[in-house]
Amino acid sequence: MKFTLSWLKEHLETDATLDEICTRLTQIGLEVEHVDDKAAFKPFVIARVVSAEKHPQADRLKVLMVDTGSGAPVQVVCGAPNARAGLIGAFAAPGTYVPGIDVTLAVGNIRGVESRGMMCSEKEMQISDNHDGIIDLPDDAPVGQSYAAYAHLDDPVIEINLTPNRPDCTSIHGIARDLAASGLGTLKTRAAPSFAVECDTPVKLTLDLDDPKLCPGFSLRLVRGVRNGPSPRWMQQRLIAIGLRPINALVDITNYMTFDQGRPMHVFDAAKVRGNLTVRRAREGETVLALDQREYRLGPSNVVIADEDGIESIGGIMGGEHSGCDENTVDVLIESALWDPMNIAKSGRSLGIITDARYRFERGVDPEYMVPGLERTTELVLELCGGTAARAEIVGYEGYDPKVVDFPYSEVKRLTGLEVSTEESNAILVRLGFKVSGSGERVSVSVPSWRPDVDGKADLVEEVMRIHGVDNIKPAPLESHAAVNGRILTTLQIRTRAAKRALASRGMLEAVTWSFIPEDQARLFGGGSPGLKLANPIAAEMSDMRPSLLPGLLTAAQRNADKGYGDVAIFEVSGTYENDRPDGQRRVAGGIRRGTASLAGGGRMWSNAVKGGGKPVDVFDAKADALAVIEACGLPMGNIQIEQGGPEWYHPGRSGTIKMGPKVVLGYFGEFHPLTLEALDVSGALCGFEVYLDAMSEPKKKATRTKPALELSPFQAVKRDFAFVVDKTVEAGAIIKAATGADRKLVTGVTVFDVFEGASVGEGKKSVAIEVQIQPVERTLTDEDFEALTQKIVASVAKFTGGVLRG
DSSP: OEEEHHHHHTTEEOOOOHHHHHHHHHHTTOEEEEEEOOGGGTTOEEEEEEEEEEOTTOTTOEEEEEEOSSSSOEEEEEOOTTOOTTOEEEEEOTTOEETTTTEEOOOEEETTEEEOOEEOBTTTTTSOSOOSSBOOOOTTSOTTSBHHHHTTOOOOEEEEEOOTTOGGGGSHHHHHHHHHHTTSSEEOOOOOOOOOEEEEOSSOEEEEOSSGGGOSEEEEEEEESOOOOOOOHHHHHHHHHTTOOOOOHHHHHHHHHHHHTSOOOEEEEGGGOOSOEEEEEOOTTOEEEBTTSOEEEOOTTSEEEEETTEEEEETTTEEBSTTOOOTTOOSEEEEEEEOOHHHHHHHHHHHTOOOHHHHHHTTOOOGGGHHHHHHHHHHHHHHHHOOEEEEOEEESOOOOOOOEEEEETHHHHHHHOOOOOHHHHHHHHHHTTOEEEOOTTEEEEEOOTTOTTOOSHHHHHHHHHHHHOGGGSOOOOOOOOSSOOOOOSOHHHHHHHHHHHHHHHTTOEEOOOOSEEOHHHHHHTTOOOGGGBOSSOSSTTOOEEOSOSHHHHHHHHHHHHHTTOOOOEEEEEEEEESSSSGGGEEEEEEEEEETTOOTTOOSSOHHHHHHTOSSOOOHHHHHHHHHHHHHHTTOOGGGEEEEEOOOTTEEEEEEEEEEETTTEEEEEEEEEOHHHHHHHTOOSSEEEEEEEGGGSOOOOOOSOSSOOOOOOOSSOOEEEEEEEEEETTSOHHHHHHHHHHTOTTTEEEEEEEEEEOSGGGOTTEEEEEEEEEEOOSSSOOOHHHHHHHHHHHHHHHHHHHOOEEOO
16 A cells, blocks of 8 residues: 555644654554655756757757756756756756656767756656657746756655555545644544535436345436546646556545545446446356456356446446546546445456555445445546536445444453553544443443444454554563473474474475365375365466375476476474365475485485485385374384275375374375376476374373483394295385384384395295394393294294295
């Protein structure tokens, strides 16, 4: 929201400086984002052309001698057709930045003649688009004085960052009201518009809607005999200062009202409107050419204003080109209406239209200002364009029924810690436009029509707090307790942080992807149900809540690859959605690796090859990442089971399922199915995983937080190797589990170090070599002990896998 200082002071009687106003705005919650003090215009001075001679080398150029009021005349080469002796204009010396052409001037040499500055046009000064000649000022313009001060271009522009819940401050009047309530001046009240009306508005209006909320009120007035030329200079300057382009008086008045009073208006050329107007839903397939010269295809979800020939305006968003006002407009229909904020937001988003009117209507405008806004706009039209006004046609509006909030003053202390007296709280609310009734510690507060964001007592506390001053809240330390505080984070929060740290330590980068994905991607990963479709997606391709983190990560990796970064390892710990119930949201840690981005190192470098890196990633990289997450979350790894295969988006022979026991699925890992990658338009060596953090059981509560004493065996650990011949279908994990279970007291670790297949081990067989770590606890083991343990291990493997020792 932008406005100039002088514009603000039309609504606020104050002697405060620019810095004081900006500081106070931020203090009351209207954060100042930028201030343009117009310092760029300070170097421009008013100068008189003493002489104008023809350039010796160019027919269209003139050599001017310019009196800048600060010494001897300055020589300037100029090509403006109106350059002449005696002309008074705006001069820029070398070193001056000219905003209209984005150039910093220097001493130049034009066709052999030195030029020490520039006489400026209105376009170069960003006053208008006129660059047919240099600025021509009246004869009494003070030579040597600041041109910015003379032309009122030194008016600072303030830009504030509005939060969506403050529609009242989308107007300069509303901002002034807040500043006045904070004690920085007095709010000015303008006299009610007064003008004569001569007849009824001949164009009648009908609200043909199945839901009255779509248009709660509509007012219309005809003004005959207007002259629609350029708007006055003061209005143009204000509109240009806030980034708007002046068009003509009628259009500029509506834009002025939008920012001055927060009341979007619209004007129709009455000669182009056929018959009466109807507010209705658009019919499927109807089109309208809007004022932005684009044609929009509409449907029943869009509310329009139509005449007998068709649509003339998209209600509350943008007018139609057909009935727009131009220099030939003589009779004008002025519209001031109310629209449903939700419908405006949905329509604007679906059509891709962003306008100042939509910005205000989707947040909520003051319903009580609908008719006064029409009156004020009519007054401006009569003042600037002339004409005669007809009586207003008002339809649908039933008045404002104020919300009443029961407000105990003690809530201010309870919610903010501020000691604000009852009298001050009451005064603040009254200055903000609230009506307080009752006495004592509990009162009833009526909410003004311009504050749709205020619903309950907490909102009133916020109003008191921000006007009293957030900076008055004194910092205070948390109370200390005699005992050690209990755990603050939940188990899921702790595991989320642990998972992120574990994956980051494995060389992966955290990514944040959209929770919304296209429907075809959702179906590809087990989603796409109607319950997970968004009613109001921010884009057509973001229609469904994601059932998996993998689509977003895979497409993000591909985007990196397309830009030349093919070795990518990224992860995300976030939510996925199985259904639209609360228990359907899962907490998942997912990640993917692409190219050669393995833990050993990515890229074709000798140093990586030495470490075993530089190879394409595969299923085992994904498995290691998934198990690292589970271990970081504190689960006992001895109880983890891995089964071959996973969901259909994984490669059936290069994927696995991680379980805790026979039923609890902790996650999946593997390389991706070629058809999945093809559907996502993704290529390259890729593997990934997903671990369900919310599927992990709560850790058992311990009697004490004290860690048990560290017990280390004084005896030397021993390692023994075994090679078993088993069927090809037997998983290595089954052999590890069987060997570990042979004697859980002595066997402290089992790892696979070789797998061999060949004719020497038999058809359909393979050899799996394992290393068993044996840790004596009570005494040094004898040869007989080792022999007995060996027999146990061989027997256990044979029992559970059918394996035999390789000869």
